[in-house]
Amino acid sequence: xxxxxxxxxxxxxxxxxxxxxxxxxxxxxxxxxxxxxxxxxxxxxxxxxxxxxxxxxxxxxxxxxxxxxxxxxxxxxxxxxxxxxxxxxxxxxxxxxxxxxxxxxxxxxxxxxxxxxxxxxxxxxxxxxxxxxxxxxxxxxxxxxxxxxxxxxxxxxxxxxxxxxxxxxxxxxxxxxxxxxxxxxxxxxxxxxxxxxxxxxxxxxxxxxxxxxxxxxxxxxxxxxxxxxxxxxxxxxxxxxxxxxxxxxxxxxxxxxxxxxxxxxxxxxxxxxxxxxxxxxxxxxxxxxxxxxxxxxxxxxxxxxxxxxxxxxxxxxxxxxxxxxxxxxxxxxxxxxxxxxxxxxxxxxxxxxxxxxxxxxxxxxxxxxxxxxxxxxxxxxxxxxxxxxxxxxxxxxxxxxxxxxxxxxxxxxxxxxxxxxxxxxxxxxxxxxxxxxxxxxxxxxxxxxxxxxxxxxxxxxxxxxxxxxxxxxxxxxxxxxxxx
Numbered sequence: 001x002x003x004x005x006x007x008x009x010x011x012x013x014x015x016x017x018x019x020x021x022x023x024x025x026x027x028x029x030x031x032x033x034x035x036x037x038x039x040x041x042x043x044x045x046x047x048x049x050x051x052x053x054x055x056x057x058x059x060x061x062x063x064x065x066x067x068x069x070x071x072x073x074x075x076x077x078x079x080x081x082x083x084x085x086x087x088x089x090x091x092x093x094x095x096x097x098x099x100x101x102x103x104x105x106x107x108x109x110x111x112x113x114x115x116x117x118x119x120x121x122x123x124x125x126x127x128x129x130x131x132x133x134x135x136x137x138x139x140x141x142x143x144x145x146x147x148x149x150x151x152x153x154x155x156x157x158x159x160x161x162x163x164x165x166x167x168x169x170x171x172x173x174x175x176x177x178x179x180x181x182x183x184x185x186x187x188x189x190x191x192x193x194x195x196x197x198x199x200x201x202x203x204x205x206x207x208x209x210x211x212x213x214x215x216x217x218x219x220x221x222x223x224x225x226x227x228x229x230x231x232x233x234x235x236x237x238x239x240x241x242x243x244x245x246x247x248x249x250x251x252x253x254x255x256x257x258x259x260x261x262x263x264x265x266x267x268x269x270x271x272x273x274x275x276x277x278x279x280x281x282x283x284x285x286x287x288x289x290x291x292x293x294x295x296x297x298x299x300x301x302x303x304x305x306x307x308x309x310x311x312x313x314x315x316x317x318x319x320x321x322x323x324x325x326x327x328x329x330x331x332x333x334x335x336x337x338x339x340x341x342x343x344x345x346x347x348x349x350x351x352x353x354x355x356x357x358x359x360x361x362x363x364x365x366x367x368x369x370x371x372x373x374x375x376x377x378x379x380x381x382x383x384x385x386x387x388x389x390x391x392x393x394x395x396x397x398x399x400x401x402x403x404x405x406x407x408x409x410x411x412x413x414x415x416x417x418x419x420x421x422x423x424x425x426x427x428x429x430x431x432x433x434x435x436x437x438x439x440x441x442x443x444x445x446x447x448x449x450x451x452x453x454x455x456x457x458x459x460x461x462x463x464x465x466x467x468x469x470x471x472x473x474x475x476x477x478x479x480x481x482x483x484x
C-alpha cells in the first residue's frame with residue numbers, strides 16, 4: 001500500500017479498500033523503522049496522527065470526505081503547529097511549542113489529512129544540503145553517504161523512502177525543487193503569494209514560498225487545491241482565484257512552446273545532466289511541443305543577487321530571537337548585552353550566523369546603496385527578462401541542479417560552491433515565478449531532476465506539462481532499493 005500514490009490512496013479510501021487508521025498505522029510503522037537511519041524527523045506525532053485518522057474514517061463513513069481525507073502526510077518543521085514543537089532545525093527554537101497553526105497546517109487539517117510528524121531541515125531553511133540542522137544531517141535514501149538537498153531535505157527524503165505520500169516544503173532559493181531533484185520526487189514551488197506564509201517561520205520574506213512535495217504531478221495538483229488561496233493574515237498573499245489544479249492535467253501538449261535558456265546549458269552544467277534534460281525535452285517534443293532557444297543574460301547574476309537580498313532579509317527577520325521573549329536563552333547572563341550576545345551566539349549555528357553577518361553588513365550605513373539597492377535593481381532585470389521570455393514561450397525548461405546529490409561534508413566548508421548548487425533555482429524566487437521539478441533520469445544510480453518554469457499563476461499549466469511527461473516516462477516510479 002505504501003507504494004501507491006496519493007491519488008491511488010484517495011481512491012482506495014473512497015472505495016473502502018482500506019481505512020485511514022490502517023494507512024496511518026502502516027506509515028507510522030515505516031517511520032519508526034527508518035527514521036533513525038535517515039535522521040529525517042524532528043518529531044513523530046503518533047497519538048495526534050491516530051486521532052486524526054479516526055476522525056477521518058468517521059467522515060468517510062458519513063459520506064463527507066474530500067479527496068485528501070484520511071491521507072497521511074508530514075510537515076516541514078518550519079510550519080507552526082499548535083501544541084507541537086516547531087524547531088526550524090535550530091537550537092534557538094528547540095524548546096518552542098507553537099501556540100497556533102500555520103494557515104497551511106490548518107488548510108490541510110481542514111482537508112482531512114493526517115499529520116504523522118515534523119521533518120528535519122536546514123537551520124532556519126538556510127542551506128542546500130540539510131547539513132546545517134541542529135539535529136544533524138538528513139541522509140539521502142538513494143545513498144546514505146550523500147545529502148538529500150536542502151533546506152527541505154527531510155521532507156524530500158521521507159517521500160522518496162515511501163514513509164509518507166506527501167510532505168510540505170518551503171522554497172526560498174530552491175529548497176523544494178533542489179531536494180526534490182536530488183531525491184527523485186516531484187516538488188512544486190508556487191507563484192510567490194499563491195500559498196499563505198502565515199505561520200511559516202520567516203527566512204527571507206520576499207522570497208519564501210510553501211509548496212507540496214509528492215511523488216507525482218497529479219498528487220501535487222490535489223494538494224495544491226487545498227494549500228492555495230488568499231489569506232487575510234498574510235499581507236503578501238495574492239488575492240487571486242484558486243482554480244482546480246487537476247482539471248487541466250490531461251490536456252494535450254500540441255502547440256506548447258518550450259523555451260531553452262542558452263545560459264542554462266553552458267560549461268557549468270555536467271554534460272551527462274545536460275543529456276538527460278535534453279532526453280526529457282525530446283519526450284515532450286514527441287507529445288507535440290516545439291522548442292525555442294531563449295536568452296536570460298542576467299541569470300548569471302542571480303547567485304550574487306540572492307546572497308545579498310536573502311541575508312539582508314534574514315538579518316532583519318532573525319533579530320527577534322534575542323533570548324528575551326521565547327526560544328533559547330543562555331545561562332546566567334551578566335547583563336542585557338551578555339544575554340543578547342550569548343543567547344544568539346549559542347542558539348544559532350554557523351551558517352545562520354554567516355548569513356546574519358552578511359545581511360547586517362549590506363544593510364549598514366555606507367553599504368546599502370552599494371550592495372542591497374544594486375541587488376534589487378538587478379533583481380528587477382532578472383524578473384523583466386523572464387517576463388519577456390514568457391511572452392514568447394509557454395514554459396521554460398532546464399536542469400533543476402547542476403549535478404546529482406553530493407557527498408556528506410563535501411561542500412560544508414566551501415560555502416561558495418555550496419551556494420552554486422542553487423544556480424538554476426534562485427532566479428525563479430527572485431522573480432516570484434512558479435516552477436516544478438520532476439524526475440527525468442538517473443546518473444550513476446542517483447536521480448536527476450528537470451525544472452519546468454511558468455508565468456505567474458500558471459501552476460495548472462506546469463502541472464499539466466509535468467503530468468503528461470510522467471505519463472510518457474517512468475522516472476517518477478523509481479525508488480531506493482532499501483525502501484521497496
